[in-house]
Amino acid sequence: MEFTITNARLIDDQVVDVIVSNGVISEIGSGLNKGEKIDAAKNLLIPGLVDLHTHLREPGREDSETVATGSMAAAKGGFTAISAMANTFPVADTAGVVEQVYRLGQEAGFCDVFPIGAVTQGLAGKSLAELGAMANSKARVRIFSDDGKCVSDPLLMRRALEYVKTFNGIIAQHAQEPALTVDSQMNEGIVSSKLGLVGWPAVAEEAIIARDILLAEHVGSRLHICHLTTAGGVDLVRFAKSRGINVTAEVTPHHLLLTDDLVTNYDSVYKVNPPLRTERDVLALRKGLADGTIDIVGTDHAPHPTEDKDCEWQSAAFGMVGLETALSVVVKAMIDTKMMSWADLVDRMSIAPAKIAGYLHHGQILKVGATANLTIIDTNANWIVDRNRLASKSKNTPFEGMQLPSRVVHTFLNGKQVLSNGEIVNGGAVE
Amino acid sequence: MNKHLLSINDLSAEEAFEILNTASELAKISDGPMKKLPTLRGRTVVNLFFEDSTRTRISFESAAKRLSADVINFSAKGSSVSKGESLKDTAQTLQAMGADAVVIRHGASGAAQRLADSGWISASVINAGDGTHEHPTQALLDAYTIRSKFPQFNQSFDGLRVAIVGDILHSRVARSNVLLLTKLGASVTLVAPPTLIPVGVADWKVKVSYDLDSVLKEVDVLMMLRVQSERMANSFFPSEREYSRGYGLDITRLNSLSKNAIVMHPGPMNRGLEISAESADSHKSVVLDQVANGVLVRMAVLYQLLGGATLIGEVSA
Ligand SMILES: [Zn+2]
Numbered sequence: 001m002e003f004t005i006t007n008a009r010l011i012d013d014q015v016v017d018v019i020v021s022n023g024v025i026s027e028i029g030s031g032l033n034k035g036e037k038i039d040a041a042k043n044l045l046i047p048g049l050v051d052l053h054t055h056l057r058e059p060g061r062e063d064s065e066t067v068a069t070g071s072m073a074a075a076k077g078g079f080t081a082i083s084a085m086a087n088t089f090p091v092a093d094t095a096g097v098v099e100q101v102y103r104l105g106q107e108a109g110f111c112d113v114f115p116i117g118a119v120t121q122g123l124a125g126k127s128l129a130e131l132g133a134m135a136n137s138k139a140r141v142r143i144f145s146d147d148g149k150c151v152s153d154p155l156l157m158r159r160a161l162e163y164v165k166t167f168n169g170i171i172a173q174h175a176q177e178p179a180l181t182v183d184s185q186m187n188e189g190i191v192s193s194k195l196g197l198v199g200w201p202a203v204a205e206e207a208i209i210a211r212d213i214l215l216a217e218h219v220g221s222r223l224h225i226c227h228l229t230t231a232g233g234v235d236l237v238r239f240a241k242s243r244g245i246n247v248t249a250e251v252t253p254h255h256l257l258l259t260d261d262l263v264t265n266y267d268s269v270y271k272v273n274p275p276l277r278t279e280r281d282v283l284a285l286r287k288g289l290a291d292g293t294i295d296i297v298g299t300d301h302a303p304h305p306t307e308d309k310d311c312e313w314q315s316a317a318f319g320m321v322g323l324e325t326a327l328s329v330v331v332k333a334m335i336d337t338k339m340m341s342w343a344d345l346v347d348r349m350s351i352a353p354a355k356i357a358g359y360l361h362h363g364q365i366l367k368v369g370a371t372a373n374l375t376i377i378d379t380n381a382n383w384i385v386d387r388n389r390l391a392s393k394s395k396n397t398p399f400e401g402m403q404l405p406s407r408v409v410h411t412f413l414n415g416k417q418v419l420s421n422g423e424i425v426n427g428g429a430v431e
Numbered sequence: 432m433n434k435h436l437l438s439i440n441d442l443s444a445e446e447a448f449e450i451l452n453t454a455s456e457l458a459k460i461s462d463g464p465m466k467k468l469p470t471l472r473g474r475t476v477v478n479l480f481f482e483d484s485t486r487t488r489i490s491f492e493s494a495a496k497r498l499s500a501d502v503i504n505f506s507a508k509g510s511s512v513s514k515g516e517s518l519k520d521t522a523q524t525l526q527a528m529g530a531d532a533v534v535i536r537h538g539a540s541g542a543a544q545r546l547a548d549s550g551w552i553s554a555s556v557i558n559a560g561d562g563t564h565e566h567p568t569q570a571l572l573d574a575y576t577i578r579s580k581f582p583q584f585n586q587s588f589d590g591l592r593v594a595i596v597g598d599i600l601h602s603r604v605a606r607s608n609v610l611l612l613t614k615l616g617a618s619v620t621l622v623a624p625p626t627l628i629p630v631g632v633a634d635w636k637v638k639v640s641y642d643l644d645s646v647l648k649e650v651d652v653l654m655m656l657r658v659q660s661e662r663m664a665n666s667f668f669p670s671e672r673e674y675s676r677g678y679g680l681d682i683t684r685l686n687s688l689s690k691n692a693i694v695m696h697p698g699p700m701n702r703g704l705e706i707s708a709e710s711a712d713s714h715k716s717v718v719l720d721q722v723a724n725g726v727l728v729r730m731a732v733l734y735q736l737l738g739g740a741t742l743i744g745e746v747s748a
Contacts, residue, residue, distance in 0.1 A: 185540075193631030196540040196564030196606060201630070265548060266541030310549075311517050314539035314562065 002035035008045035023415030048080025053298030060089025071110035080373035093118035093129035095137035145172035161221035180204035231284035253329035268316030303394030328404035439610035471500035494729035540564035570607035597656030
C-alpha cells in the first residue's frame with residue numbers, strides 16, 4: 001500500500017510531500033505523487049503520539065472500556081502507541097494476561113497496545129510478580145507498575161528496581177504514601193478544609209518520590225514517576241536529575257490545566273487520583289514540563305461508567321478519560337501560553353515516551369526509512385468537547401463543553417490510515 | 432432566598448437574620464392559642480436520613496408538622512455504602528412520591544449538594560448534616576440561641592466574641608458556625624490541638640488558638656464540640672485524659688468565664704470528655720434552649736424555602 005501526504009508542514013515549518021509505502025516513509029520532497037493523495041495543506045505532520053499511562057479495563061471491566069474502544073479513542077487523539085496499565089481483573093501480573101492484552105490490541109488494529117506488567121502479584125504489594133516471564137513473553141513487557149496503588153514497601157521497591165535491570169526494564173511508580181492518604185478524597189488544602197473532604201496531602205507524593213529517587217540512585221536502576229502533581233515533586237525530580245540519577249517523570253494533561261477549586265460543587269467528574277492540586281502546583285508542573293524536568297505527558301486515561309460517577313463524591317470512582325483531549329489540552333496549557341514550542345510538544349508526547357519505553361517504531365524523527373506512525377494536526381482549529389462524541393466507551397471527561405485548540409485530523413498506524421478527517425477507519429490486524 | 436439550603440454560603444447576612452426573625456415570630460405564635468399553622472398544608476416534606484440522628488430527625492419532623500406539612504420519614508441507613516441502592520435511586524423514588532422538600536442527612540460530604548445539583552429531583556433540598564462538611568440549620572439555631580441570650584446583638588453580631596472548641600477538622604457544626612457567625616459580624620476563635628485543625632484554616636476568617644485557658648476570659652460564647660473517642664485511636668490526641676486536661680470544660684474553666692458568658696454544645700455530649708457534668712448542667716449552659724430553638728428555626732427555614740408570603744400577613748389573614 002502506497003500513498004502521498006502532500007503539503008504537510010513539519011515542526012521546523014518546512015512544507016513537504018511524504019510518500020508512505022509498505023509501512024515506512026519512503027520519500028520526502030516536493031512535487032511528489034504516488035498512490036492515494038492525502039492533502040495535508042496547512043496542517044502539521046508529526047510522529048504519532050505515545051502514551052505510557054493508559055487504563056483500558058480489559059480484561060474484567062469491559063463495561064468501562066475495552067482494548068478496542070480504548071484503541072479507537074487513542075487513534076482519535078493522535079496516539080499510535082499506548083501502554084495498558086496492569087490494574088485489570090485479573091491483574092496483568094502473568095505472561096498470560098499481558099499476552100492477551102497485546103493480542104487484543106493487535107486484533108483491534110487502531111494503535112499499538114503495549115501492556116505494562118504489575119510489579120507485585122495482584123497489585124497487593126506483598127511479593128514480586130513474575131517480571132521476567134512478562135518481559136520474555138510475546139508482549140515483551142519493559143514497564144512495570146502497580147499504578148492505582150503505590151509500591152509502598154521500600155524493600156520490595158528496591159528489589160523491583162534491581163530485578164528489572166536484567167532486561168533494562170523500568171519501574172513506574174504511583175507515588176502515594178498510603179498511610180498519609182487513608183480515605184483521601186482530594187488535595188489537602190484550603191478547598192478541602194472548606195468542603196470537609198479528607199485531604200490527600202502533597203507530602204504523601206513527595207515522600208515517596210524522595211525515597212524512590214534515593215533507592216534508584218543506590219541500586220543504579222531506572223525509575224519513572226507517574227503523574228507528578230506537586231510543585232515539591234517537580235523540585236525533587238529536578239534535584240535527582242542534577243545528581244545524575246536515572247529518573248524520568250510524567251505529568252497528565254488534566255494536572256496541567258485544572259485546579260482543586262473545581263471540586264467546590266462536589267461534581268465527581270473532577271475526582272481523580274492523584275487529585276487536582278493548586279494553581280501554584282499547576283504552574284510548577286508547566287515549568288517542569290517546559291524545561292525538561294518532567295520528561296513526558298501521560299494521559300492516565302481512566303474510563304468509568306456513568307453509574308460509578310453518578311453518586312456522592314465519596315462513593316465515586318477516581319479517574320478521567322483523556323486520550324481524545326490530551327493533545328489539545330497540552331496545546332492550551334503549554335503552547336498557547338508560549339511555554340513550549342510544537343517541537344517540545346512532539347518530544348514530550350512522542351519522542352521521549354517512545355524512548356523511555358523502548359518502542360522502537362514509534363516516536364521517530366520523520367525521515368526516510370522511519371516507520372509510518374504519523375499524526376496530522378489542524379493547528380488552527382478549535383473544537384468544543386462533547387462527551388457524547390467520544391470514541392471511548394466511558395464519558396467521564398472533565399473538559400465537557402470546553403473549547404480547546406488544535407484538532408487531530410489523520411492518524412496512521414504502521415503505514416495504515418486509522419483516522420481520516422477525524423473519523424475512525426480501517427480497524428483490524430494488518431495481514 | 433435560594434431554593435435550597437445546602438450551606439451557610441447560600442445565605443446573605445440579611446437572609447440569615449430574616450430566618451432568625453421569622454423564628455422569633457413563630458416563637459410568639461407558639462406561645463399563643465394557635466399551636467399549628469396551616470402554612471404548608473398539602474405540601475410534602477421528606478426526611479431522608481442516611482445516618483442515624485433521632486434528635487435532628489425529630490426536630491425537623493416537629494417543625495414540618497407544626498406547619499401542617501405531610502411528613503415522610505425515609506431512613507436509608509446502610510444503603511449509602513451498598514452500591515446497589517444509590518443516592519440517585521432514592522432521589523428518583525422521592526421525586527415520584529412528589530416531595531416538595533427533602534431534608535437530607537448523609538455521611539458523605541457534599542451529598543446534599545449532589546442531590547440538589549443532579550437534576551434527579553425538583554424538590555428544595557435542606558442539608559441536615561453532610562459528612563464533615565456543613566450543618567447549616569444547627570448554625571442557625573445556635574445563632575438564634577445566642578441572640579436570645581444577648582439582645583444587644585439583635586441586628587448584628589458585631590463585637591460578639593465566640594470560641595469554638597474541639598474537633599474542628601471533622602465538625603460540620605464548626606464549619607457552618609464559622610461561616611454564619613463571621614457573616615453576621617462575630618469574631619470567632621477556634622481552639623483545639625493542631626491535629627484537629629484543618630490544614631487550610633489560614634483561609635478562614637478566624638483566629639486559632641491551641642490554649643483554651645488563654646481565651647476563656649475573652650469570650651461571650653463558648654461552643655464545645657463533641658469529640659469522638661475514635662479520634663484517639665487515630666492519634667489525633669494521645670488519650671482522653673490528656674484531651675480533657677487541655678480542652679475539656681471542667682468547673683475551674685467554667686468559673687473563669689465572664690459573668691454573662693454562655694456555654695453551648697450541639698449534642699450529644701460526652702460528659703467527662705469535652706465537658707464535665709457540672710458544666711453541662713450549669714446555669715451558663717444553654718444546651719436545652721438549643722434543642723427547643725431547633726424546632727423554631729427549622730420551621731422558619733421550611734417556611735422561607737416553601738412558604739413565600741410573610742408570616743404575619745398569613746396569620747392575620
Ligand atoms: Zn496512578
